[in-house]
Amino acid sequence: MQPHVLHFPIPDPTPQPQPIPHPEPPPPFPRGAALPIPMVQVVPTWEYRHVQRPLAELGVLSDSELNELGAEGWELTGVVIQGATVHFFYKRPSR
16 A cells, blocks of 8 residues: 655745735815814913911911812912921913
8 A cells, every 4th residue: 555645846945025005095175175284282381379377377378269279270289288388389381
């Protein structure tokens, strides 16, 4: 009995050039249609406010003070306790 030998084709190892895919161009704008609004990046500028209070004072910042600061656009960014004083740091976009 004679063994069966199977032969498989060996692929060519050299790389074959591939077509470069190109994206489809966008469809044209219909006549009278509004063009998209361009976006312009603006670097924000900030102004800062520093409020300090004695640590022993009861009710360091009252609700009315906080509401007033919020209405003016101030955002609390940090609190530091230094000795017997509490420092509150606020920021808001420059006007």
